[in-house]
Amino acid sequence: MENVIIIGTGCAGWTSAIYLGRANLNPLVLAGDQPGGQLTTTTEVENFPGFPEGVMGPELMMRMQQQAEKFGTRVEYDLVSRVQKQDDGTFHVATQGGKEYSAKAIIIATGASPRYLNIDNEKELIGKGVTSCATCDGAFYPDVPVCVVGGGDSACEEATFLTRFASKVYLIHRRDELRASQIMADRALNNEKVEPVWNSEITEYLTDDEGMVRAVTLKNNQSGDESELEVKCVFVAIGHDPNTQFLGDSGVELDEDGYVKQGNHTTMTNVEGIFAAGDVSDHIYRQAITAAGNGCQAALDAERFLAEQE
Ligand code: NAP
Secondary structure (H helix, E strand, C coil): CEEEEEECCCHHHHHHHHHHHHCCCCCEEEECCCCCHHHHHCCEECCCCCCCCCEEHHHHHHHHHHHHHHCCCEEEECCEEEEEECCCCCEEEEECCCCEEEEEEEEECCCEEECCCCCCCHHHHECCCEECCHHHHHHHCCCCEEEEECCCHHHHHHHHHHCCCCCEEEEECCCCCCCCCHHHHHHHHCCCCEEEECCEEEEEEEECCCCCEEEEEEEECCCCCEEEEECCEEEECCCEEECCHHHCCCCCCECCCCCECCCCCCCECCCCCEEECHHHHCCCCCCHHHHHHHHHHHHHHHHHHHHHHC
């Protein structure tokens, strides 16, 4: 019987593991199909405290894993397919690889996956001029034109934020009306650096000799016309999908967008003994440091829960 199984290996998962390891609880981490989470798809991270020179996303995650393992965390690589509470109050965890585990407590730290456009060569260009995080990558594109795709609050917020760096920010939306709240839409559209491009979709990323994005092909979905737009980076802001598919029959309550609901001032879900941390339950902040902080909270909550059971 495990004390705590942590599902997920982003900032939240590893931070939970570091804290539980140091509390001598010997946690087991189950790593999914993207070990290290979203930071493994970014390049340099400049806003994680303690790294004044910046740190590469994959390196930061590797160091978190090393720190967790140093304090007794064990890691297994398998996708969790099911979590279920048993009559005795413990949890049964099954994986796609056919393994089964029992645990006294669970921390869900499976994050959220940004949606992308799913067009040719997109995957290879993530980190080379295609990204889903303006806060992370905006500062790498000073005085050059960039674009944001989407029409929601995220797209408007990112477009406004990017005007601090870029020479021009095209806001590319597939309709002629934004979905964003009025205040966020006004803030973006009233900024003289932001230019909306309505009824348009990116059909192609065009690259330079070094394999970095130099432009995109746009298709106007009303007229069918195609054009080329010179941009050095595409910020895709068309929403996120929380990774909660495996929670189907766990009884864990999700909000209307599929994010795990935490309790008031605690990371415990509605199922006693199951905790959630990081982007899987946060559609607002979504930062490495906030996920790490929340992972720490989940570990402390789980530790207290286990102590109360004894
Ligand atoms: P969202 O509200 O779901 O908006 C997604 C946008 O992407 C929509 O405009 C949608 O177009 C577009 N889109 C979706 N799939 C697309 C595709 N395949 N190709 C092109 N465009 C596509 O997502 P969000 O902006 O990330 O916001 C998520 C939630 O967080 C919302 O509740 C939002 O209010 C909240 N949020 C709040 C703040 C804030 O208050 N500071 C900041 C960010 C987010 P259509 O409009 O045509 O569907």
